[in-house]
Amino acid sequence: MTVLVLGSGGREHAIALAISRDPQVRDLHVAPGNPGTASFATNHPVALTDPDAVVALAQQVGADLVVVGPEAPLVAGVADAVRAAGIDCFGPGAQAARLEGSKAFAKEVMAAAGVPTADAVNCVDLDEVEVALTRFGAPHVVKDDGLAAGKGVVVTSDRKAAVEHARRCLEAGHPVVIEDYLKGSEVSLFAICDGTRALPLQPAQDFKRVGNGGTGPNTGGMGAYTPLPWAPTDLVEQVSREVIAPTLAEMNRRDTPFQGLLYVGLALTAEGPKVVEFNVRFGDPETEPLLSLLTTPLAQVMRAAARGDLSQFGEGLEFRTGFAVGVVLASEGYPGTPETGRPITGAESPDGGPDPDVIHAGTALDPEGRLVSAGGRVLVALGHGETLTGARQAAYTRLSRIELPGGFHRDDIALTAAEEEAFTAMSEPTSPSPSDPAQSE
Numbered sequence: 001m002t003v004l005v006l007g008s009g010g011r012e013h014a015i016a017l018a019i020s021r022d023p024q025v026r027d028l029h030v031a032p033g034n035p036g037t038a039s040f041a042t043n044h045p046v047a048l049t050d051p052d053a054v055v056a057l058a059q060q061v062g063a064d065l066v067v068v069g070p071e072a073p074l075v076a077g078v079a080d081a082v083r084a085a086g087i088d089c090f091g092p093g094a095q096a097a098r099l100e101g102s103k104a105f106a107k108e109v110m111a112a113a114g115v116p117t118a119d120a121v122n123c124v125d126l127d128e129v130e131v132a133l134t135r136f137g138a139p140h141v142v143k144d145d146g147l148a149a150g151k152g153v154v155v156t157s158d159r160k161a162a163v164e165h166a167r168r169c170l171e172a173g174h175p176v177v178i179e180d181y182l183k184g185s186e187v188s189l190f191a192i193c194d195g196t197r198a199l200p201l202q203p204a205q206d207f208k209r210v211g212n213g214g215t216g217p218n219t220g221g222m223g224a225y226t227p228l229p230w231a232p233t234d235l236v237e238q239v240s241r242e243v244i245a246p247t248l249a250e251m252n253r254r255d256t257p258f259q260g261l262l263y264v265g266l267a268l269t270a271e272g273p274k275v276v277e278f279n280v281r282f283g284d285p286e287t288e289p290l291l292s293l294l295t296t297p298l299a300q301v302m303r304a305a306a307r308g309d310l311s312q313f314g315e316g317l318e319f320r321t322g323f324a325v326g327v328v329l330a331s332e333g334y335p336g337t338p339e340t341g342r343p344i345t346g347a348e349s350p351d352g353g354p355d356p357d358v359i360h361a362g363t364a365l366d367p368e369g370r371l372v373s374a375g376g377r378v379l380v381a382l383g384h385g386e387t388l389t390g391a392r393q394a395a396y397t398r399l400s401r402i403e404l405p406g407g408f409h410r411d412d413i414a415l416t417a418a419e420e421e422a423f424t425a426m427s428e429p430t431s432p433s434p435s436d437p438a439q440s441e
Contacts, residue, residue, distance in 0.1 A: 002027040002062050003299055005041075006048055006078070007069025008034050010361030010380050011284035015069060015298075016041050017356060018291040022299040029061045035371055036360025039353075048073045051081030058087050065090065065303050068260075071147055071281050075101040079260070090302040092280050095256040099247075100263075100280040103143045103177040110275060113250035115243050117275040120179035129166040132178035133159060142166050143277075145175040153218060155181065182267035182274050187231060188224075188286045189264045191244050192301055192317075194310040195257035198244045199301065199317050200236050201294070202227045204286040205414075210335055212412045219335040220377055223413030224286040225325040226293065229388065230417060231268075239264060239273055247278075259305055288359045288380045289324035323391040326380045327399050327413050331362070332406030334376035338362075339406055344371045346402040347379060357382040357398055373404060388418045 003025055005016045013036045020028055020040050031054075033043030044061070047053045049072050058066050066082045068074050068091035077094035091097075098105045104122040109115075121132040122145070133140055140162035144152030154165040169176045187205055191198040204226035210216035232238070243264055251258045263279035282291075291298070296317045304310050331338035344363065349355035359382065362375020379402060383395025392414050399409060 001025060001064035001299060001303065002029070003065045003067060004029045004031065004058050004061055004063040005033075005037075005067045005069060006031055006046070006054065006073055008032045009069070009284060009375075010359045010377065011282050011287045012069040013037050013359045013361070014288045014291045014380075015067060015282060017359075018294055018298045019067070019302075022297040024297065025299050027061070029063070031057055034360045034374075035363050035365055036354070036358070049076040049078070051076065051078050054078050055081050055085045055087075058082060059085065063087055065299060065306065067091070067302055069281060071097070071100050071279065074260075074280055075147060088303055088306040090260055090306045092258050092260040093256070095254075096251055096258045096260075097280045099251075099258070099278040101147055103145045103277070104175060106278045107177065107179075109247060109250050109254075110278075112253075113246040115246055115275055116272065118180040118182050120177050122175055122177055123166070124170070124175050126163065126167060126170065129163060129170075129176060129178060133162055136178060136180045139181045141179045141181050142169075143177040143179065144169045144172075145177055155218075182269055182276060184267040184269040184274075185230075186276065187228065187235070187266045187268060187273075188283055189236065189239050189266060190282060190286070190290070191240070191262045191264065192305050192310070193244075193248060193258050193260060193262050194305040194308050195259045196248060196252065196308075197310045198240060198248060198262070199305075199310055199313055200240055200244070201290055201317060202319055203231050203235060204228070204283075204290050205417075206283065206286050207410060207413055210330075210410075212410055217335055219330070221283070221285045221328065222330070222377075222410045223325070223327045223380075224289055225323065225388065225391070225414035225417070226286070226289050227319075227323065228417070230420060235268075235273065239266065242273070243275055257308075259308065284361070285326050285328055285377075285380055288326040288382060292324050292357070292382055292384065293319040293322070295320050322384055322386045323388045325383045325388070325391040325395040325414050326359070327383075327395045327409055328361070328377050329379045329381065329399060329402060329404060329407050329409050330377050331373050331375065331404070332408065338373070338376040340373050340375065341366070342373045342405045342407075344373060344378065344402065344404050347371060355398070357384075358402070373407070378404060378407065388414055388421050392418050 364374035385391035
């Protein structure tokens with residue numbers, strides 16, 4: 001098949017790289033892509049939220065399958081337009097994408113489906129915000145109801161900061177969702193869905209705060225690792241039964257079947273797993289380590305999901321053994337206004353070719369063809385190992401070869417779990433590993 005992947009970040013680089021390993025893929029295109037995807041696929045310019053432009057490009061390249069990476073095109077109805085043109089598309093339609101496009105809608109669906117989640121109130125003015133903050137108490141969880149590129153959530157014990165975040169959202173024309181704080185380690189669980197069935201990936205954990213020890217403001221994610229040696233052994237089964245299956249059933253009841261990637265953000269509370277949020281696309285940076293371990297042919301799974309029938313993958317998705325760790329290299333100024341246009345060296349493999357374990361997230365080529373920074377999160381360095389400690393060492397060793405003036409990274413991605421790796425055996429889960437105190441997108 002010929003596949004077109006939409007997007008330009010690290011998530012899309014990782015998706016395209018995994019698709020390129022599928023033996024049924026003969027031709028791979030990415031739009032707009034980045035210098036990393038250009039090393040193994042054909043990049044094309046496109047306006048991602050313009051359904052007509054995407055359809056025209058898909059027809060131009062003869063795509064048999066279109067894979068939508070980011071959330072904005074999904075909410076804009078790109079998947080609907082691609083399907084209407086008779087092309088298979090991996091990604092939910094605009095109505096189903098409201099699970100991410102509106103926090104209030106997601107809460108409504110969860111309530112109807114009986115999915116365990118935090119109590120919440122939808123607020124349209126500051127008076128309602130003040131009442132809700134008093135009701136739930138600190139830590140305060142304030143969420144922008146709309147899309148916010150991973151930075152629309154504030155979790156703080158500072159009431160003034162909570163009110164100020166709510167004010168900014170409301171002034172931008174967005175309602176806000178105030179909810180009870182869920183205490184517990186956070187876990188990301190993705191599932192590929194065909195409308196009625198779901199194939200879960202193995203759990204991962206990401207690190208949202210910008211600084212070591214979970215300090216500083218929220219980011220889109222500073223690193224991630226998988227699998228989680230401390231997670232309950234029945235976690236995937238329990239979440240599939242209590243969260244994913246009833247959510248798919250409720251979406252079907254509303255005549256908006258969910259086909260694509262359902263991202264379940266969880267807090268492992270004392271009462272069991274509860275949903276922090278839904279996203280309708282692969283998460284970043286969890287996608288990078290997760291897909292680097294996937295051995296099931298990804299394009300074939302996505303096409304089956306797009307066609308509404310995952311039954312041929314009844315045994316589930318398969319992953320190679322061992323661990324994967326991804327560490328983000330960020331630009332100076334991130335998560336505020338990042339410095340861009342700075343030269344990047346050392347991102348290639350030792351032989352001078354592309355390094356499959358260096359994922360491009362915010363890069364570009366300058367007029368002289370040199371690699372430069374072009375965003376806040378610039379690269380993700382991956383490491384693999386039979387132990388989590390070994391995978392961390394490999395990731396940080398790879399990162400140490402890369403130079404970006406003013407660039408920075410967290411030093412503690414997967415550190416706590418690696419220190420606990422003096423295993424109480426993986427068959428007997430330990431207490432959950434602490435993660436950043438951020439209930440965020």
